[in-house]
Amino acid sequence: MQRMGYEQWGLNRVFEPEPGFSGKVMIEDGQIDLELDVKSKGRVTHFGIRGRATTVFPVKSEALSGLQRDACFLNESPELVAKLYWPEETRQSEPDILNEVYKIAQTDTDVRGHVPELVWFRKFKETSTSKIRVALGLKDAERAEQGSRVLYIIVFRKLIPITTLSGEEFLAAWWQVVKCHRALWKRGVLHRDVSPSNLMGYHLRGQFIAVLNDYDLSSFRRDGPRGLERTGTVPFMAVDLLSPDAMAGKVEHLYAHDAESLIWVLTWVCLRYKDGELLSKNRPLEEWLKLDAIRCRKEKNDFRTSELSTMCPSGSHAVSWEVVGKCFEGIDSIYPSKGYQKLTDELAFQLLLEGPMLEHESRRRTY
Numbered sequence: 586m587q588r589m590g591y592e593q594w595g596l597n598r599v600f601e602p603e604p605g606f607s608g609k610v611m612i613e614d615g616q617i618d619l620e621l622d623v624k625s626k627g628r629v630t631h632f633g634i635r636g637r638a639t640t641v642f643p644v645k646s647e648a649l650s651g652l653q654r655d656a657c658f659l660n661e662s663p664e665l666v667a668k669l670y671w672p673e674e675t676r677q678s679e680p681d682i683l684n685e686v687y688k689i690a691q692t693d694t695d696v697r698g699h700v701p702e703l704v705w706f707r708k709f710k711e712t713s714t715s716k717i718r719v720a721l722g723l724k725d726a727e728r729a730e731q732g733s734r735v736l737y738i739i740v741f742r743k744l745i746p747i748t749t750l751s752g753e754e755f756l757a758a759w760w761q762v763v764k765c766h767r768a769l770w771k772r773g774v775l776h777r778d779v780s781p782s783n784l785m786g787y788h789l790r791g792q793f794i795a796v797l798n799d800y801d802l803s804s805f806r807r808d809g810p811r812g813l814e815r816t817g818t819v820p821f822m823a824v825d826l827l828s829p830d831a832m833a834g835k836v837e838h839l840y841a842h843d844a845e846s847l848i849w850v851l852t853w854v855c856l857r858y859k860d861g862e863l864l865s866k867n868r869p870l871e872e873w874l875k876l877d878a879i880r881c882r883k884e885k886n887d888f889r890t891s892e893l894s895t896m897c898p899s900g901s902h903a904v905s906w907e908v909v910g911k912c913f914e915g916i917d918s919i920y921p922s923k924g925y926q927k928l929t930d931e932l933a934f935q936l937l938l939e940g941p942m943l944e945h946e947s948r949r950r951t952y
Contacts, residue, residue, distance in 0.1 A: 612707060619740075620645040621667055629782075637734070637801065639670040649704050649740055657690050659698040659794060660787040664743035671734040672801050674713060677808065679739065679801040680706050686774055686800065695768040699761055701785070701798050702742040712736040744785035744796055748854055749861040751901035754793060755854070756908065756945075758786055761795035763847055763938055769797070770840050770930065773806040777838060779846035780818040781853055819881050820873040821849045824889075825925045827882035841919065841933035848912040848937060849885075855906050859899035869896065889913055889920075907948075911941035 609620045621644050622628075628642040644667035672678070683703050690696040715733035747758050762784050766776055776783075776797060783799040802817075817826060823842035830836055856869040870888075873881055893913055898906040915937040919926040928936065 617648050617705065617707075618646050619667065619738075637670040637672055639668065639801075641666055641668045643667075643743070644740060646705075646740070652704065654702075655687075657687065657697055658702040658742070659789055660702055660742050660744070660796075661789065662743050662787055665704060665740050666743050668739045668741065669736065670801065671714075671736055674715065674733050674735050676802075677804055678708070679737070679803075682774065682800040682803045682805075685805065686769065689769060689772045689774065693768050693772070695764040698789075698794055699765040699796055701744065701796055701800075704740045704742060706737060706739040709736040709738075744787055744798060745793075746782070747784040747786055747795060748781055748858050748863070750793060751858075751861055752904055755902065756905045758793050758795035759784070759847075759851055759854075759905070760942055761786075762797050763942075765795070765797045766843060766847065767840075767934055767938075770843070775804050775806055775838065776800065776802075776843060777804060778802040778817055779843055779850060780821045781850050784850065817846070819876065819878055820870070821846045821853065822878075822881075823849075824882055824885050824920065827878040827885070829879065832878050839927065839933070840930040841928050841937065844933050844937045845916060848909070848916060851905060851912070852909050855898040855902035855909060856896060857899075858902065860901050864899070886920075889916060904945075908941050908945050911944055912937060915940065 609618055611618055622642055625643050628640065644665050646665065649665060650663065680703060683700070686696065686700050690698075690700060713733055713735045718733075747755065747762070750758055766779070769776065778799060778801075783797065784795065785798045786793050786795040788794070819827070823845035825831065825845075826836060826838070826842055828836065853870065857864055873884060876884060893910075898909075918936070919928060
């Protein structure tokens, strides 16, 4: 280990030339200036001994702020955020996925304006963890890239969490995400990681425009999933994907699975947020955040079969809770006493999402 330098262990001196450094850094031969606010209260960090180690925080850049923008992006915020993370090298990169998403947005109104705006990115090839195996002379060094990770930084235009909304405004934003996700799936872009933190948005002329965010676990249908990493966030994954076989990659990821995830997200927000704020105490479903896939599968089955009828949403999400109830009628129908009832993509959309939403809109017109 003494033979290896700090850079071979993944240290990138671009962002921290010396311990405790805080200030402006220059990248790409001084062409891009970045002032990272690493001490911001808005910083979001995902800790863990494995995974992507994603960190998002505000960033300022004169060079990036002056870039000409594409007309398909509607977010008028001048603020930027930087996302630093370590994705698997063999997985399709997020910039590549977004490039395809932007092509779809040119012609699909359900996607246009409902996806994040990538301003700039950089892949630090020299940080690849595969170099550790090579430097140590391990026997499988020739397969070093399998499961290896590399540092990326991506700068996006700032978004607002959808959880800051309530009532009909929140439900309308959630439905915008449903339609965007559906449109992308039909065009071969599979998001594969629906969770509350990936539902964002921005204000435009007095209206909230929802955004389906975070494509670093996405894939193209034509290629299939790549890499060794499980795709999804356990508390929001479909019950069918929480089995041992699914965790081992032996269960096909269907549109119905992501549709179910959208319903779990809706349920989660209704129970845990009030007036745009996370409840300070007695938050329902809190233990799900600490469970592995198998135990969470049991908890979610118990929830839908016996606990749902006893739950009470916050006052600011009573409207959405009516839709939740109808959505779970659909979920229950695809989970018979044993097994899982596979549906076509269109039938899954109609049964789990569109039907409940149309019924809600019909009741609104009646009142």
